[in-house]
Amino acid sequence: xxxxxxxxxxxxxxxxxxxxxxxxxxxxxxPRTQGNAFWLRxxxxxxxxxxxxxxxxxxxxxxxxxxxxxxxxxIALLNSTMLHQEVQSTTVASAPSPISxxxxxxxxxxxxxxxxxxxxxxxxxxxxxxPSAMGAFNAPxxxxxxxxxxxxxxxxxxxxxxxxxxxxxxxxxxxxGYHEERDQFPSASEHPLTLVKEExxxxxxxxxxxxxxxxxxxxxxxxxxxxxxxxxxxxxxxxFPYDYAPPKDKQEPxxxxxxxxxxxxxxxxxxxxxxxxGHEIVPDHKPRSNLVFLIDTSGSMDEPNKLPLLKNSxxxxxxxxxxxxxxxxxxxxxxxxxALEPTKVREKQxxxxxxxxxxxxxxxxxxxxxxxxxxxxxxHFDKDGxxxxxxxxxxxxxxxxxxxxxxxxxxxxxxTQGIFLSVLGFGQGNYHDTMMQSLAQNGNGNAAYIDRLNxxxxxxxxxxxxxxxxxxxxVKIQVEFNPQRVAEYRLIGYxxxxxxxxxxxxxxxxxxxxxxxHSVTALYEITPTESKARLIDASRYGSPTDAPPSTTxxxxxxxxxxxxxKLPQQDTSRLMSTPITRLKEVKDNKDASDDARFxxxxxxxxxxxxxxxxxxxxxxxxxxxxxxxxKGRDPFGYRAEFIELVRLAQLL
Numbered sequence: 192x193x194x195x196x197x198x199x200x201x202x203x204x205x206x207x208x209x210x211x212x213x214x215x216x217x218x219x220x221x222p223r224t225q226g227n228a229f230w231l232r233x234x235x236x237x238x239x240x241x242x243x244x245x246x247x248x249x250x251x252x253x254x255x256x257x258x259x260x261x262x263x264x265x266i267a268l269l270n271s272t273m274l275h276q277e278v279q280s281t282t283v284a285s286a287p288s289p290i291s292x293x294x295x296x297x298x299x300x301x302x303x304x305x306x307x308x309x310x311x312x313x314x315x316x317x318x319x320x321x322p323s324a325m326g327a328f329n330a331p332x333x334x335x336x337x338x339x340x341x342x343x344x345x346x347x348x349x350x351x352x353x354x355x356x357x358x359x360x361x362x363x364x365x366x367x368g369y370h371e372e373r374d375q376f377p378s379a380s381e382h383p384l385t386l387v388k389e390e391x392x393x394x395x396x397x398x399x400x401x402x403x404x405x406x407x408x409x410x411x412x413x414x415x416x417x418x419x420x421x422x423x424x425x426x427x428x429x430x431f432p433y434d435y436a437p438p439k440d441k442q443e444p445x446x447x448x449x450x451x452x453x454x455x456x457x458x459x460x461x462x463x464x465x466x467x468x469g470h471e472i473v474p475d476h477k478p479r480s481n482l483v484f485l486i487d488t489s490g491s492m493d494e495p496n497k498l499p500l501l502k503n504s505x506x507x508x509x510x511x512x513x514x515x516x517x518x519x520x521x522x523x524x525x526x527x528x529x530a531l532e533p534t535k536v537r538e539k540q541x542x543x544x545x546x547x548x549x550x551x552x553x554x555x556x557x558x559x560x561x562x563x564x565x566x567x568x569x570x571h572f573d574k575d576g577x578x579x580x581x582x583x584x585x586x587x588x589x590x591x592x593x594x595x596x597x598x599x600x601x602x603x604x605x606x607t608q609g610i611f612l613s614v615l616g617f618g619q620g621n622y623h624d625t626m627m628q629s630l631a632q633n634g635n636g637n638a639a640y641i642d643r644l645n646x647x648x649x650x651x652x653x654x655x656x657x658x659x660x661x662x663x664x665x666v667k668i669q670v671e672f673n674p675q676r677v678a679e680y681r682l683i684g685y686x687x688x689x690x691x692x693x694x695x696x697x698x699x700x701x702x703x704x705x706x707x708x709h710s711v712t713a714l715y716e717i718t719p720t721e722s723k724a725r726l727i728d729a730s731r732y733g734s735p736t737d738a739p740p741s742t743t744x745x746x747x748x749x750x751x752x753x754x755x756x757k758l759p760q761q762d763t764s765r766l767m768s769t770p771i772t773r774l775k776e777v778k779d780n781k782d783a784s785d786d787a788r789f790x791x792x793x794x795x796x797x798x799x800x801x802x803x804x805x806x807x808x809x810x811x812x813x814x815x816x817x818x819x820x821x822k823g824r825d826p827f828g829y830r831a832e833f834i835e836l837v838r839l840a841q842l843l
Contacts, residue, residue, distance in 0.1 A: 373620055384681045388678075393670045399429055403426035406619075407422060415843075416800075419801050437470050449465060452464070452777050452791075455791050456795055456806050459723055460718050463771065464712070464714055482579055483521060488524040492584070501615070507648055514535065520542075528563075579611045582615070586621070586624060613631060614630055664758075665700075673750055675745065680716065680718070683713075684797065749773070752768060752769050792817040792833075
């Protein structure tokens with residue numbers, strides 16, 4: 192009808208139709224309650240939506256009456272000259288009144304209803320939120336509240352997801368709490384306080400891994416407190432370089448440094464500090480490296496802080512290698528494959544191209560990948576060089592491994608053939624630290640966690656010699672305390688590295704490795720016999736061991752340190768030992784070395800993160816103060832960064 196000629200306007204027919212409709216409306220609804228009168232007031236669409244639930248019990252009546260009224264009006268209007276006009280707003284009158292033609296002609300076109308905008312209250316809230324406050328909700332780091340406000344001027348854009356390419360993928364942060372339920376860490380309780388008269392000897396394997404500290408840093412930077420088992424204090428302490436004295440005898444791989452000082456968190460106990468520094472390798476005497484990268488390209492690695500970061504890390508490592516070193520690449524994702532046969536580093540572009548062609552996708556068949564990597568290393572074995580597999584993964588071996596214990600035995604068997612294995616961990620949310628630690632320990636290698644490119648530079652460039660070149664293997668430490676001077680002791684950290692007393696002299700028992708230039712630190716909290724801080728009561732019926740008389744030659748000794756190790760190409764251990772005398776003791780912490788005090792600060796922080804009951808009120812603020820006083824020489828800023836991490840933990 193819009194295309195035809197409208198019929199002549201019949202005013203009387205129009206009035207009769209309206210009157211009939213209103214009469215039917217009154218008869219239908221007269222005996223019923225009509226609800227609140229406000230519903231009849233003119234309101235815009237947004238207001239109507241906000242109040243659509245009010246008078247809900249009237250819905251059926253309104254639907255029937257409104258339908259009858261609308262049908263009658265449509266019939267009348269179709270016969271009127273007003274049909275071609277677009278009616279954009281209607282008013283419900285309280286009583287019927289005739290509509291004259293002149294009035295209808297005089298009605299102006301109403302403007303379109305405004306689009307609902309964001310509530311003023313919500314706008315004010317978004318404007319007043321500081322970026323630091325939004326950080327508590329752990330949104331990805333590159334998405335800031337002010338960006339969200341700018342991109343969302345109305346309700347509709349807020350509902351649309353921002354495209355991923357608008358943000359820097361490399362800075363993507365994992366939401367708070369996401370990793371806590373799926374990441375796996377070896378469980379270990381804090382070393383207990385031990386009575387010297389009952390057990391005077393403490394034995395453990397060294398640990399030069401640093402994965403725990405880097406994982407802790409990544410968690411704190413994501414505003415998340417890591418699980419207690421993720422905090423391994425010895426790895427936190429050993430993350431930092433220390434200026435210990437190197438060995439004087441070139442025939443020995445390292446030399447111990449000893450000191451005793453008051454315990455920062457308990458004035459009535461003392462802290463025994465043991466430091467070991469491995470000798471550096473002269474650049475001209477570096478052995479050739481035969482490296483096989485075993486790269487996890489499973490679907491779980493398809494995240495910015497996993498495979499892309501891994502590929503950039505591998506490129507950094509090439510800077511540390513010599514032209515005659517060789518690199519091979521094996522990938523595993525569903526099925527394993529050789530991405531690059533052993534290639535000399537002088538052909539760097541060939542290696543880089545192979546790295547770039549690694550893509551994530553598929554399930555994980557880690558066992559098959561490891562077997563193929565070892566087969567490749569064996570075919571190109573260099574009897575005069577370093578033969579090492581570097582496994583890079585998020586630790587998710589969820590396909591292809593029927594028996595993890597058999598896999599660890601397989602790796603342990605291969606180390607006896609001169610092929611070691613190290614592990615680089617990436618990402619959170621699927622991080623299987625337990626398996627990665629086991630493989631590294633059984634493979635005579637070390638484990639590092641790469642949470643950013645700077646960490647890759649530290650591990651693979653700045654500390655490349657420590658990572659690649661082993662100078663001593665199966666390194667064990669044993670301390671025997673003198674019951675005449677020490678009543679109690681406890682080892683701080685190394686819970687997963689504890690050994691039995693008889694394991695120390697058993698060369699068949701595996702232990703940790705030390706790389707060129709590596710520094711290893713161990714701390715014991717000891718309680719002197721005259722201290723009022725003793726917590727363990729003496730036995731009523733005596734003790735298994737008796738203290739030596741004070742007139743003996745051992746009266747000035749707190750204990751005796753023994754270290755066993757094997758040279759890389761040998762299977763028989765060597766022994767070095769030294770007494771721990773009062774000559775190593777300082778009465779005031781200010782007289783202790785920066786290295787000893789800073790290591791104590793890191794140990795205190797680790798104990799706080801693990802919820803230790805031995806801290807006697809020592810707080811994060813105390814850790815910060817101690818670390819600041821002992822920061823000393825810090826060329827790469829690692830110690831300054833530690834202080835900032837403690838401050839961050841203090842806020843969480």
